[in-house]
Amino acid sequence: MNIHDLAKHLNISIGTVSRALNGRSDVSAETRKRVLDAARKLGYSPNQSGRSLRRGSTGMVGFMVIANRSRAVRGEAFFMTVFDGVQSVLAKHNLDLVIYYCGDEQSPETYVQRIVERGLVDGLIVSQTTRVDHRIDYLLQQNLPFIAFGRSQSGGDHSWIDLDFEGVAEESIDLLYRLGHRRIAVATTAGDVNYGFIYAEACRAALKRRGLELDDDLIIREAISEAGGYRVGERLLAMKQRPTGVVSVENSLAIGLYSKLKEAGVEPGRDIAVVGFDETPTFGLFLQPSLTRFRLALVDLGRWLGEHMAELIEAKRSGKAAPVAHKIWPLEMVPGASTIPLLSAAGGGETVALRPETKPARRVRRASETAGS
């Protein structure tokens, strides 16, 4: 069933059929109706290969995820939620979302190269960026709209979106500091994915603003998973001078951490303060004691990606310059019972309510300001 068959069936030319299906103006209303009706009845849709070949565009947007570059795709529902947002927006622009899943056997760089060279997509979203990301270097040389989900140090101006790791780090450290904690560990990701470094450095900066140094021993890098969080717990418990609080870049870390701590009789929220990250997996919401964490509108983030991608593609189609955008996506703290005031600390901390105001002040407090309890 192709356009010739349909045209023959209607006794008109293929040109007219095509124009009718594509909503062109130079076809009579009556003919258009006949064509559309027949197409539906006979189950005809234009062949995508033929259309793409002629048009020079496929109408597809790629989203590349990498299996084993933490955040470990397999272990989480994170990306599925993002897809939801992207897909819903792209559909409105007559674009399809296809997900390219880069397994272990493939190199992400050659995978991207193949996708581009073969003309598979009109636009590409790459996620899980590394500090130096050759995919981005490559894409910058091509004439294909793309967005990076995650920052990288690669030069060149291109669109990207990333979570507000700095904001989360600042609020996390601020909360613990105000609760009196002075020895704080940072659980972050191993591997060279970029956000692990961003988060750790942001924590270091937040501590520094409060007159504290972040000892390198207190940066605990583990794979992003519950098992990784468990190992974080092991390493924490093995420390000679145990930290009184932990902040972590991922909830699955917090989940495994809880598990190890409880096993050792160290109760989160009573014996040690724990700050998580976003609310995916949703499971994190069901930890006990409830985890202090950050709300993240992940579907909306996906929508932003879809909107901006549609813009980029439209700009290219009409020959305009690409509207480059950079976006830091905010998260909102949700206080839980896992962060408690440190009563036993020498010198004590500032007295604060166990449940801080929902929007904690971002004002930086210096150690000299704090009053004893």
Next chain:
Amino acid sequence: MNIHDLAKHLNISIGTVSRALNGRSDVSAETRKRVLDAARKLGYSPNQSGRSLRRGSTGMVGFMVIANRSRAVRGEAFFMTVFDGVQSVLAKHNLDLVIYYCGDEQSPETYVQRIVERGLVDGLIVSQTTRVDHRIDYLLQQNLPFIAFGRSQSGGDHSWIDLDFEGVAEESIDLLYRLGHRRIAVATTAGDVNYGFIYAEACRAALKRRGLELDDDLIIREAISEAGGYRVGERLLAMKQRPTGVVSVENSLAIGLYSKLKEAGVEPGRDIAVVGFDETPTFGLFLQPSLTRFRLALVDLGRWLGEHMAELIEAKRSGKAAPVAHKIWPLEMVPGASTIPLLSAAGGGETVALRPETKPARRVRRASETAGS
């Protein structure tokens, strides 16, 4: 950069270039090397649209997931793990996996129809089958290799794979029965997705084999999510005659259930027995007390899908009959501390070790056989 450019650059014809790139025999070794080198150097890969159009096949396999048909795609890492297995196998057969994410605005039926009519894929995997699934009815009329991930009642012979819900139900009920439980609730999914019914009916049958009736009130249908599990807990606790054990078709249900039970001071594994399902999300592994659950080799399941799809496509290409396959995928029980002998039960149960053997006997025991403790 297309095949003409490359041919011109090498001073040979496009036919030869194409043959060289496609590994045909009628091209000299020297010429082939020149072509391959130049292609790599100049960054040329054959345009997919042109190739698909000429070949009549796209080299792509579609995997369709539906956003909000439980198991809720967004809430879980389940499918990502399957993708991993599928992708790794398909890659060996020079096939690409593309994931079609069917959002809320789209009807799954018309989405499938569009994918088929436009010739987007050489094969299609559809998941989250309903009892009557019109996608399958439609696909049976088309000439496209497809596999259903999940059974349905739609007639017609086609390949499918599904989890062994019957086996899990039998083992779950058997365990609780042998521990002395006689009033057992079944937590399963709401909506018309097929496996929710399969599981509930299998539990009913397993109970019947032991001389017990499954009261309809004890079948608790809720959305597959932690929140759904929480509501399961609410409904359990509201019952006049509270069940002593619960089996559930999904771990996220168990997670939410734990949360509600603990909130009410009802300790899983002490006051009520809980049996979970598979180990996704991995988080379920970190529940306390540890959850009795079933190990599921989900990556291998994905590999099976990939292998069989490659077979189907190869068979069609060579004009052979499609090798239809039906597969029930096994799960293996992992006993945890959430299933305990019911000491307080009138009449008591069979005395069994708290940790049953790793492979509990499937032999059906009748009530008359059981000995008092």
Next chain:
DNA sequence: CGGAATTTCGTAAACGTTTACGAGATCAAA
């Protein structure tokens, strides 16, 4: 050395669309 067999390559058609172009039909205005 002649002819057949084999190797290597160029030519051109075909895959299913979209769209520029132009032609015929219709219509309004003079």
Next chain:
DNA sequence: TTTGATCTCGTAAACGTTTACGAAATTCCG
């Protein structure tokens, strides 16, 4: 009726491949 203008449609080229076919070059063998 004539002349444009407008509406509607058919024709044919083009998109980038793959591959059947045949031709030229080479090798083989008697």
